Amino acid sequence: TQxxxxxxxxxxxxxxxxxTVYCNSSSVFSSLQWYRQEPGEGPVLLVTVVTGGEVxxxxxxTFQFGDxxxxxxxxxTAAQPGDTGLYLCAGAGHFGNEKLTFGTGTRLTIIP
Amino acid sequence: IAGITQAPTSQILAAGRRMTLRCTQDMRHNAMYWYRQDLGLGLRLIHYSNTAGTTGKGEVPDGYSVSRANTDDFPLTLASAVPSQTSVYFCASSAQGAPNTGELFFGEGSRLTVL
Structure with a gap:
């Protein structure tokens, strides 16, 4: 189970x-990160959110962490071809296992 | 350029062969990680090391081993490769390990095909 x-x-x-892309879990995370990955490269961090309701x-x-x-x-907003890539969310702090858990990913393609 | 260096970039391997994927970082980060990336499954943690001399098992450790003899190097070994280990492998590092993991810095990946 993912x-x-x-x-x-x-x-x-x-x-x-x-x-808008979504990252959902039944578990509570102490923080959540978003990464973008381009073909042939490793993921690169975009943002970390740590407080419930944070934008x-x-x-x-625009990144939002649920309450x-x-x-x-x-x-x-106003997507551009340069936004094309695989977007990954990663949560930390699940049930005392503080290592990051990655989501399944959203592959985004922006057509010029 | 500072960061994570992985080798080889890609490799085709016969089933049953032994293979070591190399990973070196020059950021003096304490923690290092090995992930495998498979379509539809995202990134899954294989093994990790919070500091030199220590290692731990991740989500999918079976068939893999690691060592952390020093801060910079974190090789991943497949003792006897099987086709299900065909994947793209990413090495990553972070300044600190859990619980304050912070940003992960990734290498460019090693594409492994086991026939």
Whole structure:
């Protein structure tokens, strides 16, 4: 059973559109990270959220941590081809096992 | 360029052969990790090390072993490769291990195919 479920698994949209991807769990996490991975490379950290209800913005990307710290979302405004990649959420602090647990990933394609 | 270096980049291996994936970091990070990435399953932790001289089992450790003789190196060994170990393997490091893991820095991956 995957601890962190991401949806959708695949998303393909036109440049300029808005989108939201989700990261959900039945478990509480002390913090949650979002990574982006491009083909042939390793994941790169985008943001870490640690407080329930926290919202962080990174240019056109808005990250939110759920009030109960069980879920998170990533919203991209006016998507650009450079946003294409695999987005991974990773949670820390599940049931005393503090190592990061990665979600299943959302593969995003922005069509020019 | 500072970071994580993995080798080889890709390898095709016959089942039953022994294989070691190498990982070196130059950031003096305490913690290092090995993940495998498979389509639809995300990144799964194989083994980790919170500091030189110590190692621990992750989510999918069977068939793999690691060592951490010094801060910089964290090799992953497949003693007798099987086709189910076909995957992309990522080495990562973080300044601290659990519980304050912080940001993970990843290598570029090693694509392993076991026939």
């Amino acid at each position: 601890l962190l479920e991401q949806s959708p698994q695949f998303l393909s949209i036109q440049e300029g559109e808005n989108l 962080k913005k990174l240019k056109r990307l 109960a710290r069980k879920d998170s979302s990533l919203h991209i």
